[in-house]
Amino acid sequence: xxxxxxxxxxxxxxxxxxxxxxxxxxxxxxxxxxxxxxxxxxxxxxxxxxxxxxxxxxxxxxxxxxxxxxxxxxxxxxxxxxxxxxxxxxxxxxxxxxxxxxxxxxxxxxxxxxxxxxxxxxxxxxxxxxxxxxxxxxxxxxxxxxxxxxxxx
Amino acid sequence: xxxxxxxxxxxxxxxxxxxxxxxxxxxxxxxxxxxxxxxxxxxxxxxxxxxxxxxxxxxxxxxxxxxxxxxxxxxxxxxxxxxxxxxxxxxxxxxxxxxxxxxxxxxxxxxxxxxxxxxxxxxxxxxxxxxxxxxxxxxxxxxxxxxxxxxxx
Amino acid sequence: xxxxxxxxxxxxxxxxxxxxxxxxxxxxxxxxxxxxxxxxxxxxxxxxxxxxxxxxxxxxxxxxxxxxxxxxxxxxxxxxxxxxxxxxxxxxxxxxxxxxxxxxxxxxxxxxxxxxxxxxxxxxxxxxxxxxxxxxxxxxxxxxxxxxxxxxx
Numbered sequence: 001x002x003x004x005x006x007x008x009x010x011x012x013x014x015x016x017x018x019x020x021x022x023x024x025x026x027x028x029x030x031x032x033x034x035x036x037x038x039x040x041x042x043x044x045x046x047x048x049x050x051x052x053x054x055x056x057x058x059x060x061x062x063x064x065x066x067x068x069x070x071x072x073x074x075x076x077x078x079x080x081x082x083x084x085x086x087x088x089x090x091x092x093x094x095x096x097x098x099x100x101x102x103x104x105x106x107x108x109x110x111x112x113x114x115x116x117x118x119x120x121x122x123x124x125x126x127x128x129x130x131x132x133x134x135x136x137x138x139x140x141x142x143x144x145x146x147x148x149x150x151x152x153x
Numbered sequence: 154x155x156x157x158x159x160x161x162x163x164x165x166x167x168x169x170x171x172x173x174x175x176x177x178x179x180x181x182x183x184x185x186x187x188x189x190x191x192x193x194x195x196x197x198x199x200x201x202x203x204x205x206x207x208x209x210x211x212x213x214x215x216x217x218x219x220x221x222x223x224x225x226x227x228x229x230x231x232x233x234x235x236x237x238x239x240x241x242x243x244x245x246x247x248x249x250x251x252x253x254x255x256x257x258x259x260x261x262x263x264x265x266x267x268x269x270x271x272x273x274x275x276x277x278x279x280x281x282x283x284x285x286x287x288x289x290x291x292x293x294x295x296x297x298x299x300x301x302x303x304x305x306x
Numbered sequence: 307x308x309x310x311x312x313x314x315x316x317x318x319x320x321x322x323x324x325x326x327x328x329x330x331x332x333x334x335x336x337x338x339x340x341x342x343x344x345x346x347x348x349x350x351x352x353x354x355x356x357x358x359x360x361x362x363x364x365x366x367x368x369x370x371x372x373x374x375x376x377x378x379x380x381x382x383x384x385x386x387x388x389x390x391x392x393x394x395x396x397x398x399x400x401x402x403x404x405x406x407x408x409x410x411x412x413x414x415x416x417x418x419x420x421x422x423x424x425x426x427x428x429x430x431x432x433x434x435x436x437x438x439x440x441x442x443x444x445x446x447x448x449x450x451x452x453x454x455x456x457x458x459x
Contacts, residue, residue, distance in 0.1 A: 010389040014447065015382045015432035030185045032336045049204075051355075051450075054393040067390070072429055073226045073379045076168045076301070083163035084220070085306035087207040102410035104255035104274070107429060121410070121429065123225055123260060123274065126168035141167065144204075145298060145451060148382070153391035183338045202357075226379045229321045229454070236316040237373070238459035240360040257408035257427070276378055276413060276427065279321035294320065297357075298451060 010152050017072035017107075017119035020046065024064045029055065035089075035144060036060055038068055042114030047089040048147035058151050067150040074146035075120035077108050078139045079130050089144040092118060096136045099127055108132055110140060163305050170225040170260075170272035173199065177217045182208065188242075188297060189213055191221055195267030200242040201300035211304050220303040227299035228273035230261050231292045232283050242297040245271060249289045252280055261285055263293060316458050323378035323413075323425035326352065330370045335361065341395075341450060342366055344374055348420030353395040354453035364457050373456040380452035381426035383414050384445045385436050395450040398424060402442045405433055414438055416446060 012019075025045070026037040034055035036048045048068055050060070060066070078091070094110035097117070106127035110118045118140050132138060165172075178198070179190040187208035189201045201221055203213070213219070231244070247263035250270070259280035263271045271293050285291060318325075331351070332343040340361035342354045354374055356366070366372070384397070400416035403423070412433035416424045424446050438444060 011386050012384075012390050013386040013436055014384040015426070015428040015436060017429055017432060032185050032338050048393075050393040051395075054395075058391055058393060069382065071379070071382060073224070073427070076222065076224060078165075078167040080164050080166040081303070082165075083305055084165050084303045085211055087201075087203040087211060087302040089204075089207075100410060102255055102258075102408055104253055104258040104260050105408075105410040107410050107431075119429070120168070121226070122168035123170055123272070125260075126170055130166055130168060141301065143298075143301065145449075148447065148449065149393040150387070150390045152389055185338050226377070229375065229377060231318075231320040233317050233319040234456070236458055237318050237456045238364055240354075240356040240364060240455040242357075242360075255408055255411075257406055257411040257413050273321070274379070275321040276323055276425070278413075279323060283319055283321060294454065296451075296454065 012067060012150055014069060016069035018070040020068040020116060022066060022068060024060060024062050024066060027060060027062060036149065038066060040114060040116050044092065044112045044114035044116045046147065047144045048149055049144035050149060058149065060149065064151065069148040069150060070142060070146055072107060072119040072121040074142050076141040077120050077122055077130065077132065078141050086141060088141050090142045091139050093139045094118060096132050096134055096138050098134060099132050101127060110138060165220060165303055167222060169222040171223040173221040173269060175219060175221060177213060177215050177219060180213060180215060189302065191219060193267060193269050197245065197265045197267035197269050199300065200297045201302055202297035203302060211302065213302065217304065222301040222303060223295060223299055225260060225272040225274040227295050229294040230273050230275055230283065230285065231294050239294060241294050243295045244292050246292045247271060249285050249287055249291050251287060252285050254280060263291060318373060318456055320375060322375040324376040326374040326422060328372060328374060330366060330368050330372060333366060333368060342455065344372060346420060346422050350398065350418045350420035350422045352453065353450045354455055355450035356455060364455065370457065375454040375456060376448060376452055378413060378425040378427040380448050382447040383426050383428055383436065383438065384447050392447060394447045396448045397445050399445045400424060402438050402440055402444050404440060405438050407433060416444060
């Protein structure tokens with residue numbers, strides 16, 4: 001939960017289970033929303049969608065360092081999608097590292113190839129039906145609009 | 154969790170508790186987002202909002218078969234709304250089939266008149282206060298932007 | 307869960323843990339979305355983003371009384387953000403009143419200075435790592451797009 005700051009006086013402590021440090025690689029402005037592509041390092045990438053005014057006020061330009069926050073509850077876990085294309089912009093493939101199950105919810109931890117870790121909160125029943133267990137291949141799926149960006153101000 | 158494919162080599166296994174097979178009945182393109190109306194069969198309908206570029210790349214046109222994915226956590230459960238209008242595009246009325254309660258969360262299963270089933274994750278406390286139990290009339294409420302669409306590619 | 311109506315025949319019973327009664331103070335129309343600023347009374351404010359067509363059909367204009375609905379699961383809890391700016395439009399500061407913890411999820415109740423109460427569902431682990439306990443200062447963070455508006459029709 002606690003991001004390790006590169007500089008002094010830059011501290012972010014927030015409940016988002018997913019906090020990805022990255023650099024903006026592309027900015028596609030629209031009339032209302034701006035799409036931001038972010039390299040997380042080691043090959044993992046994600047896409048965020050923010051309002052045009054946020055993009056402007058945060059100074060979101062190529063090369064800028066950002067912290068991408070995504071709630072675990074915004075993520076779906078997918079184990080197979082043969083023959084399907086999805087409207088969601090973010091599909092990150094990885095390997096299940098851990099599943100913590102409660103009576104209703106389950107938290108799934110995935111290791112991404114680039115070294116990043118992703119947490120997804122899904123229902124207990126969904127985790128059971130997908131047969132998620134340590135070592136299984138799986139992807140997390142989430143919308144670009146589920147990402148909140150934080151930048152050093 | 155496992156959608157039953159109509160064709161071979163079309164398999165989607167994803168944690169979204171709500172997976173509705175339907176056909177697009179209308180497409181309303183905007184400057185950034187496109188609104189997609191989907192008939193789920195037997196009278197149930199829903200509205201999805203995707204980016205213009207997703208609508209284009211997925212070939213979302215009237216008549217096309219789609220799989221609409223919605224996380225249970227994106228849904229609210231409503232038992233009364235007399236005299237109120239809502240900004241959310243999707244309000245599906247049904248009957249409570251089951252409530253599974255944990256210490257913090259509860260999963261509510263609703264049967265829709267058209268034969269579809271909907272799952273909503275709400276807080277334990279909310280389920281208690283609404284008096285949700287089997288046989289009660291209730292609606293699920295969710296935003297068009299909470300829907301992810303999948304199409305055979 | 308049960309909003310207390312000001313008038314007869316106006317009843318809303320919905321599972322959203324956060325139901326804020328307020329008045330619209332500003333409307334900023336865009337090409338697709340409209341941004342709505344809402345005063346909750348006693349100084350607390352929030353920003354909602356709805357489609358242009360919803361804003362029109364609900365008659366969202368300055369001075370209008372609205373009910374702003376936000377799921378507890380749409381909210382992050384932040385205890386520190388020194389030197390950071392966020393893309394999320396809503397950051398409400400308050401004091402932790404209660405933390406209810408399950409094996410996977412935790413529900414955090416915050417009192418806002420203006421007298422409003424906010425509920426956030428986060429993971430058990432996040433609550434533990436942030437050291438959230440009664441009396442601690444914390445903020446809830448949520449996107450304008452997470453808000454659903456209801457108006458007397």
